[in-house]
Amino acid sequence: MAVPKVNEMLLQDLEEMGFPRSQATRALYYSGNKNLEDAIHWTIDHENDPDIDVMPLVDVDIDIDSPQSFPITEEIRIKAQKLREQEHKKKEEEQKRLEREREKERIEAGKRLLEAKRIAEENARQRNLALRKAEKEEEKKARENVLQKLQQDKINRRSKHESILPIDGLANVRSSATTIEQQDKNPKPVSTIEKVDYLRECLRSLKRKHQxxxxxxxxxxxxxxxxxxxxxxxxxxxxxxxxxxxxxLFQERVASLNGGVEFLELCGFERTGDFLYLPHEKCDIALLNSAGAVMNSAITNPFFGLLST
Structure with a gap:
């Protein structure tokens, strides 16, 4: 395949009029290499061809005998100018279309970025809420333990002063003690501890056993x-x-401490042969998030587990 030979003088005239070399060569070749007018009319008729700007290739070269150039009239110049304007307008429209598509893509990318940022912020907010809730629960339990110890100390001090009380007072104390004993013999049923409480108690136990x-x-x-x-x-x-x-690494950091493996089992992991495995259907994200919050409290709170009984 080779580029066809066309009238060089006509080709030069077309190029001077603003036609690309590939387009001018195609127009001359397919219009018969006769004159400029036929070539321009061919270009007008085929301006929407998808290969109008592609250099043509042929099997056999064509010899051009006539080197004569067709005179360029005003009409031909007007037609050539019209073609150039149409080509320029088409390129501008294509450029605008590409710019609109790029702008649309930038907008979509911005929306995706904002959505990803919103999701990340929401996840961070949820984690902070879970952390604050766990810390409040830890503080509440610590206060309850302190109050229980204070109450027990109060009872102990009252017992020490029993020997110096009047007889009537001593009878009242003994009556109160009898009432307390009766209450101790009939304790109220303890409510079921939720999984999060088990997780927290597991970590407390681990910390106490390895103080x-x-x-x-x-x-x-x-x-x-x-x-x-x-x-x-x-x-x-x-x-x-x-x-x-x-x-x-797992043996050194987790399994060697009492409560390490148990904590993972409370999170849903199961012993399967040589592995601890968490089945997908038992993967409770809410529980795992709570476990993460409890763990963070255990790491950051220096009093974690110290007031537990």
């Missing part, structure tokens, strides 16, 4: 927080819901 190993306890809490956080972020990824029990 002298603050570094190991903190490392265990941080590791458990990572396990739980990975599942919350990637609930559909099985690798985050599967922990090898024989993993040296």
């Amino acid at each position: 002298a190993e603050h570094g190991r306890v903190r490392k265990a809490f941080e590791t458990l927080s990572i396990y739980v956080g990975n599942v919350v972020k990637n609930p559909n990824e099985e690798k985050y819901r599967k922990i090898r029990l024989s993993n040296p």
